[in-house]
Structure formats: C-alpha cells, structure tokens
Amino acid sequence: MIGWAAMHERADLVTDALGRRGNLPAETSTFLGRDADLAEVERLLRQESLVTLTGVAGVGKTRLALKAAGRLHGGAWLAELSGERNGALLAHTIGAAIGLREQAARPQGDVLAEHLADRRMLLILDTCEHLIGPCRALVGQILRAAPGVRVLATSREPLGLPGERVHAVRPLPVTEEDCDAVRLFRERALAVRPGFECSDAVVRLCRRLDGVPLALELAARRLRALTAGELLDRIDDRFSLLAGGGRTGRHRTLRTAVGWSHELCTPEERLLWARLSVFGGTFDAEAAADVCADDRLAGVPYLLARLADKSVVIRNGQRFRMLGMMRDYGREWLHEIGEDRVLAHRHREHSLALRRGMRHPRRRDSGDPARRPESSRPHPGPGH
Numbered sequence: 001m002i003g004w005a006a007m008h009e010r011a012d013l014v015t016d017a018l019g020r021r022g023n024l025p026a027e028t029s030t031f032l033g034r035d036a037d038l039a040e041v042e043r044l045l046r047q048e049s050l051v052t053l054t055g056v057a058g059v060g061k062t063r064l065a066l067k068a069a070g071r072l073h074g075g076a077w078l079a080e081l082s083g084e085r086n087g088a089l090l091a092h093t094i095g096a097a098i099g100l101r102e103q104a105a106r107p108q109g110d111v112l113a114e115h116l117a118d119r120r121m122l123l124i125l126d127t128c129e130h131l132i133g134p135c136r137a138l139v140g141q142i143l144r145a146a147p148g149v150r151v152l153a154t155s156r157e158p159l160g161l162p163g164e165r166v167h168a169v170r171p172l173p174v175t176e177e178d179c180d181a182v183r184l185f186r187e188r189a190l191a192v193r194p195g196f197e198c199s200d201a202v203v204r205l206c207r208r209l210d211g212v213p214l215a216l217e218l219a220a221r222r223l224r225a226l227t228a229g230e231l232l233d234r235i236d237d238r239f240s241l242l243a244g245g246g247r248t249g250r251h252r253t254l255r256t257a258v259g260w261s262h263e264l265c266t267p268e269e270r271l272l273w274a275r276l277s278v279f280g281g282t283f284d285a286e287a288a289a290d291v292c293a294d295d296r297l298a299g300v301p302y303l304l305a306r307l308a309d310k311s312v313v314i315r316n317g318q319r320f321r322m323l324g325m326m327r328d329y330g331r332e333w334l335h336e337i338g339e340d341r342v343l344a345h346r347h348r349e350h351s352l353a354l355r356r357g358m359r360h361p362r363r364r365d366s367g368d369p370a371r372r373p374e375s376s377r378p379h380p381g382p383g384h
C-alpha cells in the first residue's frame with residue numbers, strides 16, 4: 001500500500017489537458033465543525049483505497065468529502081454522479097470529470113482503468129446511491145488496475161466492495177448554544193438577517209431538525225419572513241416549512257431530499273419505513289418485528305438492516321432510530337396508505353405488553369385492517 005504522504009510528494013499526479021491537478025469547486029459558504037470526521041476520513045484514506053461516506057440526505061457527506069480532499073496536498077478530482085441515470089455512462093462521466101478526452105471503440109471502463117493505471121490521485125465519486133451496482137463494478141475495476149488511485153465515495157449506502165472503509169456521517173451535535181448545529185444555523189441566518197441573535201428557540205429548533213445541515217440551512221432561509229419562534233411553532237409541518245426556494249435539484253426542499261431516498265427503496269422497505277414511523281424514540285429489531293411484521297411484511301430484521309444500510313434509519317449498536325424528517329415522511333405515507341390507526345394501535349399494545357414484562361406481546365388477528373391487500377400496492381410516497 002502506498003503511503004498517503006508519499007503519494008502526494010510524487011510528481012506524477014494527474015494533470016488534465018489544461019494542466020489542472022484537480023477540479024474541486026471553491027467553497028462558497030463557511031464550513032463548520034467536523035474536526036473528528038476530517039481526521040477519521042484522512043486516517044481511513046491512508047489505510048484503504050476506497051472510503052465511502054454514508055449518511056442521510058443533507059447530512060453533509062458531499063461537503064465533508066470536499067473538505068477532506070481539499071486538505072490533502074496535490075488536489076483531487078470530483079465526479080458528480082447525481083445526474084447520471086442508470087450507470088450506462090458512468091465511465092464517460094468520470095472520464096469527462098478528470099479531463100480524459102479519449103473516445104475509443106473499447107468499453108469506456110477499460111479506457112478509464114488503463115488511463116489511471118500508473119497515476120496517483122484522489123477521485124471523489126459524489127452521490128453513488130442510485131448507482132450502487134455500476135459504481136461497485138467500475139470502482140472495483142479501477143482499483144484493480146490502478147494501485148495509486150484512491151476513491152472517496154459519498155452515498156446513502158456503502159458500495160459493498162471488499163476492503164471498502166465506511167464512515168457514517170452523523171448529523172451535527174445539538175447541545176447548547178455553542179454547538180456546531182446552532183453555529184451553522186446562526187451563520188446562515190446572518191446571511192438573511194444581519195445582526196441575528198440566537199435564542200433558546202433556535203436551540204430547540206436545531207434539535208427538532210436533528211442537526212441535519214440541509215434542514216438547518218433551509219430553515220435559516222425562512223428567517224426572511226418568520227422569526228425562530230414562529231419556525232419552531234410550525235415545525236410539525238416541516239416539509240411545507242422547508243420548501244423555500246433558491247436551490248435546485250435534490251436539495252431544493254426537504255421533501256425532495258427525503259423523497260430521493262424513498263425512491264431508492266423497494267416497496268417492502270417503504271412499507272417498513274412507514275410503519276416504523278410509529279416509534280418515537282429508539283427501538284430494537286425485535287420491537288420493529290413485533291409492531292411492523294404481518295403476512296404482508298415478512299423478514300423485518302432483514303429489511304431493517306437494509307434501511308440502516310440505506311441511511312433511512314440510524315443504527316446504534318443493537319438499537320435503531322429515525323431522524324425526525326424520515327419519521328415525518330414515513331408518517332405521511334402511513335396515513336396515505338390508511339394504516340396509521342392500526343399501527344398506532346399495534347405500537348400501543350406492544351408498549352403496554354412490554355411494560356407488563358411480556359416479550360412478544362402482540363397477537364395479530366385476521367381482522368387486522370393492515371392486512372388488506374390493496375394497501376400493499378407500491379406507492380410513490382407522500383407528496384409525489
């Protein structure tokens with residue numbers, strides 16, 4: 001394995017036709033916190049040639065990847081993949097990003113791998129979750145051919161390659177006024193409201209937004225028209241509240257950001273996501289199965305693990321939790337498929353039985369309306 005420092009002292013870093021040694025965009029807003037994440041990403045990049053940053057929509061994967069790459073000497077190359085539909089043009093997109101001009105009759109993956117074979121560079125593949133299979137295949141091919149290439153991927157889900165090191169990016173901590181989440185909110189608030197002062201309402205708002213940077217930024221933008229207290233009062237309807245303009249693409253609104261994750265789930269995973277929204281706090285796989293499984297939804301532990309892989313739920317040891325934005329999205333959908341009352345009832349039964357010390361409390365009778373076959377139809381999700 002090549003030492004990271006040595007790698008960047010070498011003169012044979014990739015330069016494109018214009019002589020550039022990288023194409024990282026300049027930062028256009030302040031970057032906050034993440035010292036431990038940056039140190040960890042750097043450490044992982046020293047050890048392995050593929051590091052994947054995972055995490056929920058808007059948590060800061062891209063920003064962290066760019067920051068980590070920017071701190072390394074020698075530059076890095078960014079290929080942004082969110083616009084890539086099915087992966088057929090993946091190698092072309094990456095080739096174009098690093099300035100590879102060659103158009104050959106051979107498969108572009110081979111051309112790319114050959115081009116990179118004796119080069120040393122850091123390649124950021126940003127937004128891989130909708131192209132897991134194609135990314136896995138191409139990154140595997142590149143890394144086999146090019147021992148001097150390091151790949152830093154961002155994805156809601158790991159690529160699943162041997163040797164891949166995964167770093168889960170968590171929301172910014174929300175503790176008190178001096179925490180990173182509140183500082184980010186304040187920074188963005190000052191841009192729309194000069195002289196903005198943080199209050200207790202801001203801390204509570206940041207907590208309700210779970211410290212997710214995208215949500216904090218969208219909320220701060222609303223300070224043009226509302227006070228922090230008013231935002232807090234309306235946060236139960238976060239998807240309407242955080243729909244304000246200015247952005248484009250997947251991060252335009254909180255709903256589109258979460259909806260993109262929803263689209264990448266199977267019908268069974270979506271159904272479990274909706275049903276899990278009845279849990280207010282943390283839960284384990286047994287509780288999830290007890291409340292959510294029935295003859296329409298089997299294999300809950302497996303599906304739960306899949307939802308954790310896809311950053312829909314956060315795993316913490318043996319327990320799981322859902323961020324508020326994921327829970328609210330699930331709740332809306334649960335309501336749309338007409339299961340909210342049944343699931344609330346199941347959850348209540350489960351909690352009561354647990355309090356009585358029973359382990360597998362719920363017994364499903366055949367009159368359970370959640371079994372109605374019509375609600376098992378695939379559904380595009382709330383607000384679509």
Ligand SMILES: Nc1ncnc2c1ncn2[C@@H]1O[C@H](COP(=O)(O)OP(=O)(O)O)[C@@H](O)[C@H]1O
Binds near residue numbers: 056062154213214
């Ligand atoms: N540490 C941070 N400091 C400042 N802004 C951040 C930070 N992390 C994320 N952001 C901002 O929050 C938004 C969402 O972050 P992004 O990296 O795009 O999320 P993801 O890639 O996980 O969907 C972006 O506008 C980004 O600039």
Ligand SMILES: [Mg+2]
Binds near residue numbers: 062063126127154
């Ligand atoms: Mg991103």
